[in-house]
Amino acid sequence: MTRRALALFAGFALAAACADVIAPSRGGSLRYDWRLIVPYDSLGPREDTLSFHWPRSRLPVTFWVENQHGMPSRIRAGIAAWEKVFLYGEWSGTLIADSTRADVIVLTTVPPPQTLPSAGRLQGNPFAALCDGATDVDTAATRFQLALPIRLYVHPVDISIPGTSDCLDRVAAHEVGHALGIFRHSADTLDLMYSFPQVSAPSRRDQATAENAYHFRAEMVPVGP
Amino acid sequence: MHRPVLTLTVLALASAPLAAQVRYSAMLSVGGGTVLLSDRIFQDIELEQKRFAAFTLGASLPVAPRDLLGIEVGLGAGGTRVFEEGVGRAEGPSYRTLTATLGYEGPVVWRLRYRASAGVLKYLPDKEGVFRQGGPAALLLGAAAEYRMPFGPGLDLFGRLQYDFHRFFTRELEDRGFGRSQDVHRLALGLGIGYTRP
Numbered sequence: 299m300t301r302r303a304l305a306l307f308a309g310f311a312l313a314a315a316c317a318d319v320i321a322p323s324r325g326g327s328l329r330y331d332w333r334l335i336v337p338y339d340s341l342g343p344r345e346d347t348l349s350f351h352w353p354r355s356r357l358p359v360t361f362w363v364e365n366q367h368g369m370p371s372r373i374r375a376g377i378a379a380w381e382k383v384f385l386y387g388e389w390s391g392t393l394i395a396d397s398t399r400a401d402v403i404v405l406t407t408v409p410p411p412q413t414l415p416s417a418g419r420l421q422g423n424p425f426a427a428l429c430d431g432a433t434d435v436d437t438a439a440t441r442f443q444l445a446l447p448i449r450l451y452v453h454p455v456d457i458s459i460p461g462t463s464d465c466l467d468r469v470a471a472h473e474v475g476h477a478l479g480i481f482r483h484s485a486d487t488l489d490l491m492y493s494f495p496q497v498s499a500p501s502r503r504d505q506a507t508a509e510n511a512y513h514f515r516a517e518m519v520p521v522g523p
Numbered sequence: 524m525h526r527p528v529l530t531l532t533v534l535a536l537a538s539a540p541l542a543a544q545v546r547y548s549a550m551l552s553v554g555g556g557t558v559l560l561s562d563r564i565f566q567d568i569e570l571e572q573k574r575f576a577a578f579t580l581g582a583s584l585p586v587a588p589r590d591l592l593g594i595e596v597g598l599g600a601g602g603t604r605v606f607e608e609g610v611g612r613a614e615g616p617s618y619r620t621l622t623a624t625l626g627y628e629g630p631v632v633w634r635l636r637y638r639a640s641a642g643v644l645k646y647l648p649d650k651e652g653v654f655r656q657g658g659p660a661a662l663l664l665g666a667a668a669e670y671r672m673p674f675g676p677g678l679d680l681f682g683r684l685q686y687d688f689h690r691f692f693t694r695e696l697e698d699r700g701f702g703r704s705q706d707v708h709r710l711a712l713g714l715g716i717g718y719t720r721p
Binding site: 317318319320321322324354381382384385386387390505509510513514 | 560561562563564565566568570605607613614615616651652653655690691692695696699700701702703704705706
């Protein structure tokens, strides 16, 4: 009996030799810049580059979605796709029925002309054949605040044209990417955050970029409902 | 590798002549453990374990006058905290585990017994994050001290202090290019009930 127990413990001791997991790199060319370029004018026209991510206390981010063109299910799929990129539950989103309490409002119309001087628009391809999207972010009175709600626009050129549904799926997921804090476009066509998305799910680079955004100090804080 | 051993044990436990000598047990335990994962994105990140709870069912039979060989199967659940240097702690994803161990137990002194075990632990697929795709079956090695107190015909109550060790890794980590696995040490305190046909 004692020998068996000793043998077990010996095996145990051998197996318990220390080892730590080795984390992969998420820097360099594995990511693109996600930060918002904010123009401001305190001592003449200038630009600032600011990072944003949703604080844990504001999760899940609430989305109100206009019920048109199957948009709620497209946005829900986009949220699910982005939630998957995070290892530690850094971001999550959910749809709600009350637009007055939403952090993000999704409309299925062409975005209106911009009126607010502090608002920035992340625009897709203006020559889109099937569908298009845009995200308006308002950096409010001070560029260190992000006024809520963020407004997303995802709209078809003509819903009857074949391929429009897939296009809406891609653009919806792309705009959700903006809503979570990736405020720039990737230059790589294989990334979901390419200005005119060709893929429907976040790539490795999208994933690394989102992870970087959520572990980089946020200079902007969300203010609003 | 573990399946034939477990199958043989189950068959042995189920055979009629031995059935009368089989001791069955059920145990609830709570415990904690060391860091599951160390990562770095701008700053160091650690995925810490919060308390976990487990429910374990066991069956064992005598292999010597006072020694038993048995199997235990357990279902566990726990939470995590994410510690980020310079940022603080936040809630992390939760997890569920399935364990199966083969253990050898014997007396130490009076009502105190030891149990040495080896088996497998598997992190089950969960809805989010690092546990989303679950993990491969990891070798689980354990040692426990158990205090057993008879209280009725064939019945006993027991308390167990259990230590175990496994190497943590998940399929999600593998997909993302993480290398090697993380040593995880856990300590748990359990309360259970045992039954042997009188």
